[in-house]
Amino acid sequence: MTAQPSKPSRCPLPSDLLRASDDExxxxxxxxxxxxxxxxxxxDELDARVGRALKARTHAELAVLTADLPRPASPEPQPPLVLKGGMYGASRGPARWxxxxxxxxxxGVGGVKLDFTRVECRLTEVVVEAYGETSGVTIVIPDGWAADTRGMDPGRGGLRNETTPDRLPGTPLIRLTGSGGMGGVIIRxxxxxxxxxxxGNPTQG
Structure with missing residues (x-):
């Protein structure tokens, strides 16, 4: 039997030749x-480098633009924020947080409202685990932010997603999980x- 010639193996590209993503x-x-x-x-140099970054196609083209700059410090992980509506309700925002x-x-019985409209958030993604329970959870996000609700169980109270899918560059994605319960969950x-x-109060803290 004649041996079949082996197919040449494909070598992985060096990491600096890999294509850059929009997020990168x-x-x-x-x-x-x-x-x-x-x-x-x-x-002037900022404008020049930003222009090159936006046109960069590979990791190498991006790396040269920041090679002479300190690496940004990795943020320490924060514990999750837990809000419980209890009897009288709970909220976070609209003041900055x-x-x-x-x-x-x-x-819970009193309901929860989360308002992100005044925050400055550099995270690429925020997970909101919402449980409507009796009185529901309302989440308000700025224009330009987007939400992914595919991991949410609507429950009996349902899920109302009134956001637009148009996400601006540099804004976080709100990844919604949990259950609507009896009160339901609204994101808008x-x-x-x-x-x-x-x-009326654009700089309110």
């Missing part, structure tokens, strides 16, 4: 902006009253 380009742009704010590069990578909300953008309040 955005991360480099953020690092460059931070470096300019710290005075490490001037604004620090957003951890995971939020757990139990609607600000309503008219909330928009008026935001416009």
């Amino acid at each position: 380009r955005d991360a480099v742009v953020e690092q460059l902006r931070d470096a300019a704010a710290e005075g490490r590069i001037d604004f 620090e957003v951890p990578g995971r939020v757990i909300a139990h609607g 953008h600000p309503d008219r009253r909330e928009r008026r309040r935001l416009q």
Whole structure:
């Protein structure tokens, strides 16, 4: 029997030749902006490097743009924020608050409201584990943020997703999990009253 010639094995590409993703380009742009704010590069150089970052196709093209800059410190993991509606309800926001990578909300009897409209969040993803229970959970996210609700069990109270899918670069994705329970879970953008309040007090802390 004649031996069949073996197929040549495909060698993996070196990591610096791998194609860059949109998220990786955005991360480099953020690092460059931070470096300019710290005075490490001037604004003319910032513009030039950002332009190159947005056009970069490989990891190598991105790496050269930050090779002379300190690596950003890895943020320490934060414990999850837990809110329990209890008898009288609970809320976080609209005043500014620090957003951890995971939020757990139990609607209880009083209900829970999570308002992200005034936060500054550099996380790429925030997991919100919501349990509607008796009175439900309401989540308000800014325009330009998006939500993934595929991991949510609507329960008897249901899930209302009133957000738009148009996610702006650099904004976090809200990944919603949990169960609607009896009270249900709502995730939406600000309503008219909330928009008026935001416009009237744009710098409220």
